[in-house]
Amino acid sequence: MLKRYLFAPGPTPVPPEVLLAMAKPVIHHRAPEFAQLFGEVREDLKWLFQTRNDVLILAASGTGGMEGSVANFLSPGERALVVNGGKFGERWGKICKTFGVQVTELKVEWGQSVDPQAVADALKKDPSIKAVYVQASETSTGVAHDVKRLAEATKAREGTILVVDAITALGVFDIKTDVWGLDVVVTGSQKALMLPPGLAFVSVSEKAWQMADKAKNGAFYFNFKKERESQIKNQTAYTPAVSMILGLQEVLRMLKAEGLDAVFARQARLAHAMREGVRAAGLSLFAKQSPSDALTAIAAPEGVDGQAIYKNLRVHYGITAAGGQDHLKGKIFRVSHMGYMDTFDVITALAAIEMVVKGLGYPMKLGSGVAKAQELLMVGAEASGSRR
Amino acid sequence: MLKRYLFAPGPTPVPPEVLLAMAKPVIHHRAPEFAQLFGEVREDLKWLFQTRNDVLILAASGTGGMEGSVANFLSPGERALVVNGGKFGERWGKICKTFGVQVTELKVEWGQSVDPQAVADALKKDPSIKAVYVQASETSTGVAHDVKRLAEATKAREGTILVVDAITALGVFDIKTDVWGLDVVVTGSQKALMLPPGLAFVSVSEKAWQMADKAKNGAFYFNFKKERESQIKNQTAYTPAVSMILGLQEVLRMLKAEGLDAVFARQARLAHAMREGVRAAGLSLFAKQSPSDALTAIAAPEGVDGQAIYKNLRVHYGITAAGGQDHLKGKIFRVSHMGYMDTFDVITALAAIEMVVKGLGYPMKLGSGVAKAQELLMVGAEASGSRR
Numbered sequence: 001m002l003k004r005y006l007f008a009p010g011p012t013p014v015p016p017e018v019l020l021a022m023a024k025p026v027i028h029h030r031a032p033e034f035a036q037l038f039g040e041v042r043e044d045l046k047w048l049f050q051t052r053n054d055v056l057i058l059a060a061s062g063t064g065g066m067e068g069s070v071a072n073f074l075s076p077g078e079r080a081l082v083v084n085g086g087k088f089g090e091r092w093g094k095i096c097k098t099f100g101v102q103v104t105e106l107k108v109e110w111g112q113s114v115d116p117q118a119v120a121d122a123l124k125k126d127p128s129i130k131a132v133y134v135q136a137s138e139t140s141t142g143v144a145h146d147v148k149r150l151a152e153a154t155k156a157r158e159g160t161i162l163v164v165d166a167i168t169a170l171g172v173f174d175i176k177t178d179v180w181g182l183d184v185v186v187t188g189s190q191k192a193l194m195l196p197p198g199l200a201f202v203s204v205s206e207k208a209w210q211m212a213d214k215a216k217n218g219a220f221y222f223n224f225k226k227e228r229e230s231q232i233k234n235q236t237a238y239t240p241a242v243s244m245i246l247g248l249q250e251v252l253r254m255l256k257a258e259g260l261d262a263v264f265a266r267q268a269r270l271a272h273a274m275r276e277g278v279r280a281a282g283l284s285l286f287a288k289q290s291p292s293d294a295l296t297a298i299a300a301p302e303g304v305d306g307q308a309i310y311k312n313l314r315v316h317y318g319i320t321a322a323g324g325q326d327h328l329k330g331k332i333f334r335v336s337h338m339g340y341m342d343t344f345d346v347i348t349a350l351a352a353i354e355m356v357v358k359g360l361g362y363p364m365k366l367g368s369g370v371a372k373a374q375e376l377l378m379v380g381a382e383a384s385g386s387r388r
Numbered sequence: 389m390l391k392r393y394l395f396a397p398g399p400t401p402v403p404p405e406v407l408l409a410m411a412k413p414v415i416h417h418r419a420p421e422f423a424q425l426f427g428e429v430r431e432d433l434k435w436l437f438q439t440r441n442d443v444l445i446l447a448a449s450g451t452g453g454m455e456g457s458v459a460n461f462l463s464p465g466e467r468a469l470v471v472n473g474g475k476f477g478e479r480w481g482k483i484c485k486t487f488g489v490q491v492t493e494l495k496v497e498w499g500q501s502v503d504p505q506a507v508a509d510a511l512k513k514d515p516s517i518k519a520v521y522v523q524a525s526e527t528s529t530g531v532a533h534d535v536k537r538l539a540e541a542t543k544a545r546e547g548t549i550l551v552v553d554a555i556t557a558l559g560v561f562d563i564k565t566d567v568w569g570l571d572v573v574v575t576g577s578q579k580a581l582m583l584p585p586g587l588a589f590v591s592v593s594e595k596a597w598q599m600a601d602k603a604k605n606g607a608f609y610f611n612f613k614k615e616r617e618s619q620i621k622n623q624t625a626y627t628p629a630v631s632m633i634l635g636l637q638e639v640l641r642m643l644k645a646e647g648l649d650a651v652f653a654r655q656a657r658l659a660h661a662m663r664e665g666v667r668a669a670g671l672s673l674f675a676k677q678s679p680s681d682a683l684t685a686i687a688a689p690e691g692v693d694g695q696a697i698y699k700n701l702r703v704h705y706g707i708t709a710a711g712g713q714d715h716l717k718g719k720i721f722r723v724s725h726m727g728y729m730d731t732f733d734v735i736t737a738l739a740a741i742e743m744v745v746k747g748l749g750y751p752m753k754l755g756s757g758v759a760k761a762q763e764l765l766m767v768g769a770e771a772s773g774s775r776r
Contacts, residue, residue: 001646001654003730023411258389266389316767317731342391343705347739348732351758355766366766367759370739374754378743379704 002318007349009139009168009295009322011190011197012339014247018194021250022243029242035234037249042231044252048260049170049185049203051177056227057248058200059241062167062188065200067095068222069163069184073131073208075216076100080131081122083114083150087140087325088165092133099217104129110141110328111297113290116149123153123160130211131161136169140325142297142334144169144290148180155181161208167191168294170201171255172267172338183208189244192267192294194251194339198244204228267293270337270346273373277350281369283357286332294338297324298353299331304362306330312356319352343377390706395737397527397556397683397710399578399585400727402635406582409638410631417630423622425637430619432640436648437558437573437591439565444615445636446588447629450555450576453588455483456610457551457572461519461596463604464488468519469510471502471538475528475713476553480521487605492517498529498716499685501678504537511541511548518599519549524557528713530685530722532557532678536568543569549596555579556682558589559643560655560726571596577632580655580682582639582727586632592616655681658725658734661761665738669757671745674720682726685712686741687719692750694718700744707740731765 006013027034038057045055058064070092074080080101082092085108096103106122108114114134123129132154136147147164154162161183166175170185171192177185182205189199204212204224212225221238230237255263271293275285278298286297300306310323310333324332335349350369358364394401415422426445433443446452458480462468468489470480473496484491494510496502502522511517520542524535535552542550549571554563558573559580565573570593577587592600592612600613609626618625643651659681663673666686674685688694698711698721712720723737738757746752 001642001651001728001730003728003732005732254389263389312767340389340391342389344391344393344732344736344739347758348735351732351735351739351762355762359766365759366762367755370735370758370762371753371755374739374743374758378747378754379700 005319005348007319007321007335009191009334009336009338010188012192012194012336013341014196015194015254015340017254018247018250022247024243024246026242027246029236029240034242037245038236038240039234041245041248041252042234044256045201048252048255049177049201050175050179051203053178053203053205054228054231055201055203056224056231057236057240057245058202058222058227059198059239059244060200060222061197062165062186062200063091064222065186065188065202066091066165068219068224069186069202070095070101070133071099071217071219071222072224073161073163073184073211073215074099074101075214077102078130079104079126079128080133081106081119081129083108083119083132083134083145085112085114085141085143085145086110086135086138088135088138088167092165096133111143111286111288113143114145114150116146116153119150120153123157129160131163133163134165136164136166136175137172137292137294139168139295140328141286142292142295143287144173144292146290147175147182151181154183159211161205161211168292168338171263172292172294174264177203189248192338193248195244195247198241199248267338269377270341270343271296273346273376274335274337274349276376277346277369277373278353280372281350281354281364283353295334295336297332297334300333301357301362304357304360306333308360309333309353309356312359313352316356316359317352319349346373346377393707393736395707395709395723397579397722397724397726398576400580400582400724401729402582402584403642403728405642406635406638410635412631412634414630415634417624417628422630425633426624426628427622429633429636429640430622432644433589436640436643437565437589438563438567439591441566441591441593442616442619443589443591444612444619445624445628445633446590446610446615447586447627447632448588448610449585450553450574450588451479452610453574453576453590454479454553456607456612457574457590458483458489458521459487459605459607459610460612461549461551461572461599461603462487462489463602465490466518467492467514467516468521469494469507469517471496471507471520471522471533473500473502473529473531473533474498474523474526476523476526476555480553484521499531499674499676501531502533502538504534504541507538508541511545517548519551521551522553524552524554524563525560525680525682527556527683528716529674530680530683531675532561532680534678535563535570539569542571547599549593549599556680556726559651560680560682562652565591577636580726581636583632583635586629587636655726657765658729658731659684661734661764662723662725662737664764665734665757665761666741668760669738669742669752671741683722683724685720685722688721689745689750692745692748694721696748697721697741697744700747701740704744704747705740707737734761734765
């Protein structure tokens with residue numbers, strides 16, 4: 001008997017309340033009950049996205065939201081700046097190419113965060129750049145890019161939008177869409193939103209909608225303007241993923257009950273405990289700077305194959321984490337702590353990592369990382385009875 | 389956000405597969421599908437109980453099975469020997485008194501296991517004793533009684549049955565009902581059977597049925613003879629708890645897939661790691677001998693209130709364990725590891741205990757108990773890939 005644990009950077013664990021909500025009878029998507037449900041989640045998504053703009057809900061995974069965020073705003077031959085600091089930065093480039101968008105790629109070493117000055121410089125150098133594509137959290141390396149600083153360069157510039165893949169960021173750490181001036185923000189359901197895969201969400205600023213009016217790329221399913229027209233009437237252009245939206249309603253209620261600041265504080269606390277636990281266990285973080293609070297990328301120690309760590313976590317302990325991608329395969333493994341996670345998830349992950357790494361012959365003091373996480377996540381006696 | 393963890397000695401965690409099975413549409417209990425379901429679980433229960441006798445299924449909690457195991461076999465004025473080494477031994481005495489049964493009580497100090505010789509001596513001294521009532525695992529103290537040895541004294545004796553409360557024993561450690569000669573064995577659904585509370589199970593030997601023929605106590609709902617007549621036809625005398633039986637079907641399939649020896653080995657491994665982890669953390673076990681593999685009773689350390697430990701586990705960490713009962717209140721706390729439990733449940737429990745005890749001001753080296761459990765529960769690298 002092996003219990004299964006999801007520590008992959010998506011899909012993440014789904015709370016039982018949400019699974020139950022998704023097991024409710026299917027509502028017809030043209031019935032009035034659906035419009036009421038859809039209206040509620042649309043409002044709550046604006047709260048989560050910290051925006052007054054529309055947040056489109058799409059039956060797709062995050063990549064669908066990314067595709068739409070290229071196809072709807074740029075025309076073939078137009079120019080975009082793509083920050084490529086990992087697998088998902090690379091994906092922005094591939095999508096742009098598919099839609100005939102000319103890409104200026106700003107390569108960032110994997111494990112590093114983009115220098116906002118480099119983005120500002122690239123924009124200055126080329127006035128024809130119409131959009132900047134970036135990750136708020138690069139899932140392949142566990143690094144966060146400072147999208148607030150990047151927005152400083154795009155906000156004042158007419159006709160250039162900042163498009164943020166916040167798929168492993170939104171709901172993990174603070175993303176002030178309107179205050180910072182993020183024009184397009186994309187996320188998916190199976191990360192901090194604690195749902196199964198199947199929904200993408202995209203917030204779109206007025207500046208971006210104006211670009212959409214002129215863009216000439218083909219978009220049928222991911223036609224944001226058409227979706228907006230339907231969604232402001234609490235309908236969808238095409239059949240929505242109804243059960244997922246019932247789950248979303250429950251997720252948003254849970255997040256609102258906890259409060260956005262409390263969610264960010266919990267995610268930060270768990271991420272900090274994970275990173276310090278990894279260090280206390282004698283392992284190194286892969287991120288050289290700005291580690292994302294969504295997941296921790298850990299360097300495989302000298303002489304140990306990172307893929308063996310990833311595989312043994314699954315085979316011996318029922319834990320699904322993630323390995324490294326491309327040239328990082330075998331060099332790193334990744335553990336998520338975003339979404340429906342608490343103290344004992346971090347302790348479970350650290351205990352399992354210690355056991356697997358030791359099992360692979362690397363000298364490892366069992367309990368060393370766990371003890372650090374316990375210390376950081378401990379609730380003092382003075383709080384006794386206060387959190388009933 | 390506080391996740392909830394069940395570490396009480398019942399109810400224990402229910403596997404998702406079982407929750408799903410219980411969510412199936414309700415079958416009518418007089419329909420042929422029910423008879424088929426009931427026939428399947430009756431056969432599988434014999435396998436679990438290691439018996440060729442009938443195993444009755446009752447819509448009741450374990451105490452209902454205990455009541456029936458007094459009322460159906462003894463008449464008012466008849467004599468029983470009750471082994472009382474804790475709260476549940478005491479309960480046998482209370483039930484006997486309710487049904488006018490004369491009780492000879494064999495008191496056993498809480499935390500101790502009964503001396504089988506003392507039982508044999510008590511039986512020799514009083515030939516009128518018709519039944520011996522005992523726990524296989526005394527949940528209030530975390531101690532196992534050696535029911536195999538006790539059966540040696542009752543097996544050869546005509547007209548005396550051994551009645552075993554195996555509520556926190558069956559499915560945890562080996563109980564060879566027929567081979568050892570246990571006449572009546574009682575268990576409940578919410579322990580090692582990984583179901584919610586609501587079902588009791590009682591196996592009855594031929595020797596016990598013969599006593600039931602002569603017994604003159606009133607039993608209407610818990611009338612075992614009447615139930616037997618129905619249940620051999622895959623029916624029940626009164627309305628059965630249908631959804632619970634759908635869950636039971638899934639539980640029995642899971643247990644059969646794992647195998648009885650593998651289940652016992654897992655439970656023993658987890659119990660051992662828990663006990664050694666507790667010791668390594670500098671705490672003491674309450675059981676002076678024969679600790680039950682179902683749960684571990686831990687002595688509150690010098691100067692720390694056991695009830696505060698129990699309470700802080702719940703309030704600070706979302707963990708429901710159990711405190712001490714009666715004179716043990718404040719002196720001990722109890723943590724279950726029976727049923728749907730694995731490596732990381734033991735690690736979670738130990739980590740939380742360390743944090744709570746330290747939080748209450750007791751000197752505790754965080755990670756010390758966890759490290760011992762990790763060491764004992766580790767899967768070596770040599771096994772890599774072999775348990776795919």
